[in-house]
Amino acid sequence: xxxxxxxxxxxESVDNYLKAILALGGQQERLVTGKELALxxxxxxxxxxxxxxxxxxxxxxxxxxxxxRGARLSVAGKRRALEVVRxxxxxETFLFEVLHYPLEEVxxxxxxxxxxxxxxxxxxxxxxxxxxxxxxxxxxIPELDGRMANxxxxxxxxxxGNGPFLVESVEDRDSHILRLLRxxxxxxxxxxxxxxxxxxxxxxxxxxxxxxxLPPQHARxxxxxxxxxxxxx
Amino acid sequence: xxxxxxxxxxxESVDNYLKAILALGGQQERLVTGKELALxxxxxxxxxxxxxxxxxxxxxxxxxxxxxRGARLSVAGKRRALEVVRxxxxxETFLFEVLHYPLEEVxxxxxxxxxxxxxxxxxxxxxxxxxxxxxxxxxxIPELDGRMANxxxxxxxxxxGNGPFLVESVEDRDSHILRLLRxxxxxxxxxxxxxxxxxxxxxxxxxxxxxxxLPPQHARxxxxxxxxxxxxx
DNA sequence: AACCTGTATTAGGCATACCTAAATCCCCCA
DNA sequence: TGGGGGATTTAGGTATGCCTAATACAGGTT
Numbered sequence: 001x002x003x004x005x006x007x008x009x010x011x012e013s014v015d016n017y018l019k020a021i022l023a024l025g026g027q028q029e030r031l032v033t034g035k036e037l038a039l040x041x042x043x044x045x046x047x048x049x050x051x052x053x054x055x056x057x058x059x060x061x062x063x064x065x066x067x068x069r070g071a072r073l074s075v076a077g078k079r080r081a082l083e084v085v086r087x088x089x090x091x092e093t094f095l096f097e098v099l100h101y102p103l104e105e106v107x108x109x110x111x112x113x114x115x116x117x118x119x120x121x122x123x124x125x126x127x128x129x130x131x132x133x134x135x136x137x138x139x140x141i142p143e144l145d146g147r148m149a150n151x152x153x154x155x156x157x158x159x160x161g162n163g164p165f166l167v168e169s170v171e172d173r174d175s176h177i178l179r180l181l182r183x184x185x186x187x188x189x190x191x192x193x194x195x196x197x198x199x200x201x202x203x204x205x206x207x208x209x210x211x212x213x214l215p216p217q218h219a220r221x222x223x224x225x226x227x228x229x230x231x232x233x
Numbered sequence: 234x235x236x237x238x239x240x241x242x243x244x245e246s247v248d249n250y251l252k253a254i255l256a257l258g259g260q261q262e263r264l265v266t267g268k269e270l271a272l273x274x275x276x277x278x279x280x281x282x283x284x285x286x287x288x289x290x291x292x293x294x295x296x297x298x299x300x301x302r303g304a305r306l307s308v309a310g311k312r313r314a315l316e317v318v319r320x321x322x323x324x325e326t327f328l329f330e331v332l333h334y335p336l337e338e339v340x341x342x343x344x345x346x347x348x349x350x351x352x353x354x355x356x357x358x359x360x361x362x363x364x365x366x367x368x369x370x371x372x373x374i375p376e377l378d379g380r381m382a383n384x385x386x387x388x389x390x391x392x393x394g395n396g397p398f399l400v401e402s403v404e405d406r407d408s409h410i411l412r413l414l415r416x417x418x419x420x421x422x423x424x425x426x427x428x429x430x431x432x433x434x435x436x437x438x439x440x441x442x443x444x445x446x447l448p449p450q451h452a453r454x455x456x457x458x459x460x461x462x463x464x465x466x
Numbered sequence: 467a468a469c470c471t472g473t474a475t476t477a478g479g480c481a482t483a484c485c486t487a488a489a490t491c492c493c494c495c496a
Numbered sequence: 497t498g499g500g501g502g503a504t505t506t507a508g509g510t511a512t513g514c515c516t517a518a519t520a521c522a523g524g525t526t
Binding site: 011013043044046047050051054068069 | 512513514515516517520521522
């Protein structure tokens with residue numbers, strides 16, 4: 001019998017591609033280029049082309065692929081990507097809340113385990129945690145049905161005024177930055193004000209009376225929204 | 234540059250071979266044949282030969298391979314195998330105690346996850362569980378240094394007298410049998426007596442006043458030791 | 467309209483870890 | 497001691513998922 005394109009391969013690798021397309025496509029779900037994916041996933045561009053072609057050729061393609069232009073998720077692909085994100089963020093919450101991991105270490109562990117936990121595991125840790133909506137970095141946890149709240153926060157680097165701002169989330173992929181942010185007190189729920197901004201994007205901010213210097217890369221890792229009243233949270 | 238045999242591949246597959254050799258070799262660590270491994274791992278005998286040759290050819294071979302005779306673990310291989318078993322049994326305990334899995338479901342989940350958890354994860358769940366020595370099936374959990382207590386229990390199918398016996402452990406690989414045993418009350422710590430034995434190995438046992446019929450396959454899955462006094466647990 | 471540059475694709479390979487089918491080996495038994 | 501039969505090994509092949517190098521394309525610039 002001929003081996004034709006498999007239904008639902010759903011390997012670790014495939015899941016990572018889907019997650020990357022979800023993350024890079026943004027809320028408007030624009031086409032994601034091969035180069036972006038290659039950078040994000042640390043693989044060669046040729047590998048991305050290969051994988052996208054393979055995925056798009058499946059009976060129920062998880063990605064829609066426009067040659068030479070890029071890819072975006074199909075409905076099925078988005079569902080799967082959100083499922084993986086749900087696994088990831090529930091695991092992060094679990095590692096943080098139950099196993100008391102330092103915040104900057106939860107990402108890597110969750111990144112590995114997210115591909116291998118069963119639905120039962122997912123369900124049990126969700127129950128154990130009281131079905132949380134937000135992970136310890138401040139990111140939304142997709143619901144079981146794939147719904148996910150859209151947060152309106154923007155990177156601190158993209159803000160205009162001086163605030164005050166409320167930290168909504170911190171980027172989790174770079175544990176080094178994350179550790180520095182944590183030890184500076186910059187974590188979800190923190191309230192801060194911008195003191196100075198340089199032309200090249202360095203910021204000086206204050207929170208809880210302390211002054212912290214943030215290079216552009218760090219400012220980009222912090223998402224904030226305007227703080228309406230003092231002492232929220 | 235030439236690709237020579239890699240040091241420490243330590244893939245999921247390799248770990249499974251090491252674990253299988255550990256399990257099948259028994260306490261006396263006898264040679265394990267290719268056929269045994271093939272059956273245990275559900276792969277073709279030729280695949281086993283391939284893998285054993287590859288492992289034995291490494292700079293620090295985890296297995297010692299005697300051509301046409303079989304394989305056993307080197308010191309390094311045994312260390313790794315025990316590490317994986319430790320992961321497995323800690324995970325089982327964790328799933329059972331913290332996430333309240335049904336006993337017969339912990340094995341499959343642990344089997345998948347054991348290969349991917351970090352040392353930190355291992356350490357944290359061990360701490361969380363109070364550094365347990367026994368998993369929920371009654372199996373010993375190897376210590377961090379690779380030491381593991383040798384239990385002296387024997388399969389119920391191999392016993393002679395009528396008991397009473399104390400159930401020390403139940404086999405975890407067959408969830409079907411395990412569920413039946415559990416619903417019959419046959420679990421670690423249970424006390425039972427043999428009523429009748431047929432020539433082909435069927436047993437009738439009583440525990441807590443109930444009578445249970447055990448086909449040979451089930452009797453083999455229960456390890457017991459003589460109960461000295463009533464109500465030990 | 468041709469070019470140029472960076473991006474994308476194709477072509478050809480490698481490593482892992484399986485498989486089947488065809489030899490080959492070991493050892494027990496007649 | 498010479499088969500025979502089961503186990504083992506070799507040979508050759510598949511699928512995944514990555515790689516590099518070479519080629520093709522797209523879209524802005526002259």
